[in-house]
Amino acid sequence: MTDxxxxxxxxxxxxxxxxxxxxxxxxCTGCLRSIDEITAWSRMxxxxxxxxxxELPLRAGEQTKRRGGRAAKLARRQDQKS
Numbered sequence: 001m002t003d004x005x006x007x008x009x010x011x012x013x014x015x016x017x018x019x020x021x022x023x024x025x026x027x028c029t030g031c032l033r034s035i036d037e038i039t040a041w042s043r044m045x046x047x048x049x050x051x052x053x054x055e056l057p058l059r060a061g062e063q064t065k066r067r068g069g070r071a072a073k074l075a076r077r078q079d080q081k082s
Contacts, residue, residue: 011049025062032059
């Protein structure tokens, strides 16, 4: 006998409880979602959640790119000042 009362047909959150927003991509480094996607997740349709989930593997490459180290950080600061 299968108990279907507690079975839910929804896409689970990709959250891994490592919530840090990347300063340039503006994506969470843990789940790779944007702040808007994280905020709206509970209200999203199943189709919208699946669309976000399908994009996440593509976003992973953006997070692992080197940003240039100390020299690039100093250059960004200089650009922000001018």
